[in-house]
Amino acid sequence: MSARAFEDLAAAPLAPSIQDSPHAEQALESGPLKRDLVAGLEKGLAVIEAFDQERPRLTISEVAVRTGLTRAAARRYLLTLAHLGFVTQERKMFALTPKVLRLGQSYMHSARLPRIVEPELHKLAYAMKEASSAGVLDGNDVICIAATSAGRVVSPTLQPGFRVPAYCAGTGRVMLAAMAPAESDAWIARQTLTALTPNTVTHPDRLRIEIARARQLGYAAVDQELELGLRTVAAPLKNYRGEVVAAMCISVHASRMSMDQMVENCLPPLMQAQAHLRMLL
Template sequence: MSEKSKKQHTEQGVEPAAPAVSASGEVGPLKRDLVAGLEKGLQVIEAFDQERSRLTISEVAQRANLTRAAARRYLLTLTHLGYVRHEQKVFSLTPKVLRLGQSYLHSARLPRIVQPMLYRLAYSLEEAASAGVLDHDDLVCVAAVSAGRVVSSTLQPGTRVPAFCTANGRVLLASLPQQQVEEMLARLPLEPITEHTIVSKERLLLEIARTRAQGYAVVDQELELGLRTIAVPLKNFRGLTVAAMNVSVHAARIPVEDIVERCLPALLKAQVELSALL
């Protein structure tokens, strides 16, 4: 809005609509241009997760920060549309919700470009490989190849895991401004997922700094016992990190001190080839 328009609105007693501000402090569209109902409907879907697959209206209201009456209306609407199933007083998601994720995987450019390289990488090393992106504080897998090695159930498209304790996640965190990393770690309730999970914020900052300096990250059984991973950033032709790519091995087969020598050269080669395509 121009300064003249702002002045006219003020003289008429109408304040210009304030722009929406995201959690990261970025200024977005004007609030009047946003559809609040769509935002809240998606929050209702996001209220369900692996630990809470069946929820009552009150539980959805609490997790989505809605009144009970509003949560009921959204749940009934989603049930009518086929995204939610209603059994007595409990609601759960239906497989139709998968269409939302499939729309990204089928239309996004990144998974299509990375998938063939993951095949080459995985089968040349005979290990599992995957690529992921950051979504707020989580790492989301967007492409994966097992190469016959089933080392973890988290290595499949759509899987969401905490970023701070994964190799792909640390590579992506290392690409962010230092202040943003510190703010994220300050607000996160860091909890040990395994006995190896680093939960000290000071140590995590050191690990992220080390990743930034050396250009790769190694994580040893912090997300899952028996799972070791090494990851590198995937950068576009402008040098901006757009994703991360890793190789995952079983701890019983490859010692942590050998993973760099065995897997890093192949990862770096794939990284260079993909940088010309992203």
């Protein structure tokens, strides 16, 4: 597929059956029809997502395996992305370019949620002199959408755009707790629970207990499950309808504060921030 063809696919208008139908709103709520989706755009984004921290450079064959594309199709998408400036090629290896950051910046600059949450994070961080962050659930992970360190570098994961496994993150626990028990059980069943530290909860039944505890208490306290030395207390962020749309946490180094001290000192201001944001979300 040529670069021009790729662009034409992405720019193709929606079919009249959805745009002009009097039942358009109902159709959108139930999900788009397959004929209204641009397969080329979907596959192009899948190629971008094939690259990660563990595999920053990939061959055509490796991209094909990771995306489920044929080798020929993977080659065409990589060449198209290279032509557009999103991918660079060195012999047989391909890698993403900094231009990919534009996609994330478009969200950060246009989305309402990070703009509303960020001032509250700054208040928390500088009042507590500890790092604070907010994230949203995306499949198996939590993506950080806003963060501030207050001068304390606690963890490299506390920065916008960083993804962490939801099962061992405080923000992930409270968002899983917002699900119905049957839904969170189904989510757990799909996971590979890997021990990232000696403290990581990896038994499904134990994880269910922790999620149920977060559901009952309204917050989650996680002690060095994501990485050694990192302790967090997290609370869900709800909109005015009571729906959980994100989560917020305060993170400290284990050498500075015990878990009991975290709950005692960090939880009250965290819950105050939660109540204030509910009026804005």
